[in-house]
Amino acid sequence: MRESSRQIFVLVxxxxxxxALPWIAGAVGRPDxxxxxxxxxxxxxxxxxxxxxxxxxxxxxxxxxxxxxxxxYTVGILAFxxxxxxxxxxxxxxxxxxxxxxxxxxxxxxxxVIGALCLRTSGISxxxxxxxxxxxFFFLFVALKTYGGDDGLTLRRRSTIPGxxxxxxxxxxxxxxxxxxxxxxxxxxxxxxxxxTVLDGIRQNERRMMAIGLSPxxxxxxxxxxxxxxxxxxxxxxxxxxxxxxxxxxxxxMSGELMVMVVLGGLGSLWGAMFGAAAMVVLHAVLAQWTEHxxxxxxxxxxxVVLLARRGLWGALGGK
Amino acid sequence: MTLLLEQLLNGLQFGVMLFLMAAGLTLVFGxxxxxxxxxxxxxxIGAYAAAWATLQTGSFLLGLLxxxxxxxVLGMALEAAILxxxxxxxxxDQVLATFGVILFCNEAVAMIFGxxxxxxxxxxxxxxxxxxxxxVPYPVYRLAIIATGLLVAAGLYVLISRTRIGMLVRAGAxxxxxxxxxxxxxxxxxxxxxxxxxxxxxxxxxxxxxxxxVQVGMGERILITTxxxxxxxxxxxxxxxxxxxxxxxxxxxxxxGFLPATLRAVLxxxxxxxxxxxxxxxxVFILMAIVLLWRPRGLFPAHA
Numbered sequence: 001m002r003e004s005s006r007q008i009f010v011l012v013x014x015x016x017x018x019x020a021l022p023w024i025a026g027a028v029g030r031p032d033x034x035x036x037x038x039x040x041x042x043x044x045x046x047x048x049x050x051x052x053x054x055x056x057x058x059x060x061x062x063x064x065x066x067x068x069x070x071x072x073y074t075v076g077i078l079a080f081x082x083x084x085x086x087x088x089x090x091x092x093x094x095x096x097x098x099x100x101x102x103x104x105x106x107x108x109x110x111x112x113v114i115g116a117l118c119l120r121t122s123g124i125s126x127x128x129x130x131x132x133x134x135x136x137f138f139f140l141f142v143a144l145k146t147y148g149g150d151d152g153l154t155l156r157r158r159s160t161i162p163g164x165x166x167x168x169x170x171x172x173x174x175x176x177x178x179x180x181x182x183x184x185x186x187x188x189x190x191x192x193x194x195x196x197t198v199l200d201g202i203r204q205n206e207r208r209m210m211a212i213g214l215s216p217x218x219x220x221x222x223x224x225x226x227x228x229x230x231x232x233x234x235x236x237x238x239x240x241x242x243x244x245x246x247x248x249x250x251x252x253x254m255s256g257e258l259m260v261m262v263v264l265g266g267l268g269s270l271w272g273a274m275f276g277a278a279a280m281v282v283l284h285a286v287l288a289q290w291t292e293h294x295x296x297x298x299x300x301x302x303x304x305v306v307l308l309a310r311r312g313l314w315g316a317l318g319g320k
Numbered sequence: 321m322t323l324l325l326e327q328l329l330n331g332l333q334f335g336v337m338l339f340l341m342a343a344g345l346t347l348v349f350g351x352x353x354x355x356x357x358x359x360x361x362x363x364x365i366g367a368y369a370a371a372w373a374t375l376q377t378g379s380f381l382l383g384l385l386x387x388x389x390x391x392x393v394l395g396m397a398l399e400a401a402i403l404x405x406x407x408x409x410x411x412x413d414q415v416l417a418t419f420g421v422i423l424f425c426n427e428a429v430a431m432i433f434g435x436x437x438x439x440x441x442x443x444x445x446x447x448x449x450x451x452x453x454x455x456v457p458y459p460v461y462r463l464a465i466i467a468t469g470l471l472v473a474a475g476l477y478v479l480i481s482r483t484r485i486g487m488l489v490r491a492g493a494x495x496x497x498x499x500x501x502x503x504x505x506x507x508x509x510x511x512x513x514x515x516x517x518x519x520x521x522x523x524x525x526x527x528x529x530x531x532x533x534v535q536v537g538m539g540e541r542i543l544i545t546t547x548x549x550x551x552x553x554x555x556x557x558x559x560x561x562x563x564x565x566x567x568x569x570x571x572x573x574x575x576x577g578f579l580p581a582t583l584r585a586v587l588x589x590x591x592x593x594x595x596x597x598x599x600x601x602x603x604v605f606i607l608m609a610i611v612l613l614w615r616p617r618g619l620f621p622a623h624a
Contacts, residue, residue, distance in 0.1 A: 054412065060411065060412045060415070062415065117609050117612060117613065120612055120613070120616040121551070121612060121616055121617075123411060124349070124355050124411050124555060125551055125555060125617075125618075127355065127411060127412075127415060128547040128548075128550070128551050129551055129608065129612065131544060131547060132544065132547060132548050132551070132605050132608055133605060133609075135544050135605065136601075136602045136605040136606075139598055139601035139602055140598055140602060142598065142601075143594050143595060143597055143598020143599070143601070144594075144598065145590075145591065145594045149594065252540065252544065253423075256415075256416075256419045259412070259415070259416060259419075260416055260419070263412070263413075263416055267412075293427050293430065293431055294427075295423040295424070295426065295427040296423075296424055296427035296428055296431065298420070298423055299420040299421060299422070299423035299424030299425075299427065300420065300424060301420070302416060302417065302419060302420025302423065303402060303417045303420040303421065303424075305416075306409075306413050306416045306417040306420070307402075307405060307417065
């Protein structure tokens with residue numbers, strides 16, 4: 001895959017704008033914009049991972065929020081128990097280099113099991129069964145009173161990253177931005193690889209892939225696991241950003257919103273998910289400021305996007 | 321023993337409710353190929369309209385009528401305005417657009433009725449309890465729900481397997497284009513089927529209202545359980561919907577009834593209750609996983 005010069009221009013401009021966000025926020029006297037920017041980066045990571053499934057492999061998962069939540073709770077629960085652990089574990093349990101990889105591995109491992117089950121079905125059943133499994137995790141975390149149940153789990157302080165003060169929101173914004181860039185480059189690498197080509201083939205015509213001697217199942221499962229792992233990383237960043245994890249993060253409406261971000265950005269366009277996520281995060285913030293009943297506006301917007309805007313934001317910005 | 325009988329009847333009652341929901345959803349899927357997330361919203365609308373009308377007029381039957389007509393009319397309006405454009409689209413578009421409809425409906429209901437739940441108990445002539453076997457009292461209202469649900473299931477069976485409309489519905493489910501080619505006005509048939517599904521969802525909502533608090537978000541809770549029912553039963557199959565609904569209703573009710581008490585034997589009471597509640601919420605999903613391992617297309621696949 002090669003980006004056109006117009007697309008490269010849009011990408012460079014967008015990332016330059018993002019990188020300059022802390023200065024812009026300072027100049028207009030709105031430091032809360034930095035948190036909004038971090039949130040956009042985190043959701044962009046989650047949406048980009050879902051696009052790998054939905055857009056590239058043709059697997060519309062309606063339960064992606066589960067991986068986001070599991071990543072967040074992995075970080076939260078380890079930090080919660082850090083004091084009970086003896087040295088050196090008590091230090092490790094709050095270190096980003098130790099905990100964040102776990103927040104990737106735990107969802108990925110669970111996704112290997114659940115994906116193997118879900119991938120026995122296809123089409124509409126796949127949508128329903130992924131939704132059902134995500135709800136299962138949602139109910140599990142609601143029931144775990146030790147970790148706050150309904151009220152959620154507070155993270156006492158952000159995971160330790162050497163050289164970065166835990167309370168420095170601007171520094172954390174750059175951590176999120178760097179993670180987003182790395183994830184997008186990784187996904188671009190995947191898309192250009194043989195593995196990515198097979199996923200494209202599976203989306204276009206699974207039967208033909210079988211006819212040329214490829215078994216689709218392991219490829220689909222690998223995509224499912226990879227996508228869950230990346231969403232877990234987004235979860236780890238999310239819990240650090242707000243120092244809080246709650247079952248809401250696993251709620252089915254979050255899965256729905258992630259799907260909306262992908263489609264709004266442009267299904268299967270890799271870079272588009274980022275724009276979809278940013279648009280949704282900003283739209284939320286603007287509408288929520290305007291009225292408590294912001295969902296009554298969001299709902300019709302979604303319907304209109306699905307019915308009318310087929311190519312998504314990336315198609316509109318980057319052209320064809 | 322008494323408790324077991326009571327819980328079995330509760331399971332049957334929940335199963336009957338789930339069937340009313342699942343029948344509409346699976347019919348719409350089977351015939352139009354549409355996956356309608358807003359089915360739960362129609363359930364909520366039925367419940368709200370019924371509770372509100374009951375509270376205003378004091379008559380349960382008028383409330384029931386209001387619930388049924390609100391769900392059916394709004395359902396058909398929804399079909400004509402939005403969903404009709406989605407039949408030819410892929411499932412992803414259908415899910416997203418109907419997700420938008422849910423957000424709209426939930427917020428609209430919250431703006432009209434507020435966030436406080438509406439409470440309208442069962443009517444006087446259906447309240448109280450009867451002894452089903454000596455020494456085991458059971459609420460009359462729940463028995464009435466079971467009877468209504470079974471009656472509707474029987475009616476639906478007759479409608480689909482014995483009447484001309486049912487024949488068109490069955491034909492539409494398997495050979496959509498052919499039915500159109502034979503001169504049946506397929507658009508009208510679609511609207512009628514959708515209206516029937518909406519009516520059943522409204523009936524489920526209106527009947528459940530007096531048992532639960534009528535509140536925003538009640539639709540999604542039952543919608544997701546209904547999905548489990550349909551996946552277990554087999555997509556598009558009414559028979560499967562019935563079997564799945566009974567299975568899920570029983571498993572859900574029995575685990576909720578007995579799991580916390582069983583866990584109390586090994587855990588402290590408060591933890592046992594929380595864990596038991598959580599595990600019983602998960603039980604139906606585990607049931608679904610087991611069924612799918614054994615039969616990936618559900619118990620009664622429609623197009624076998």
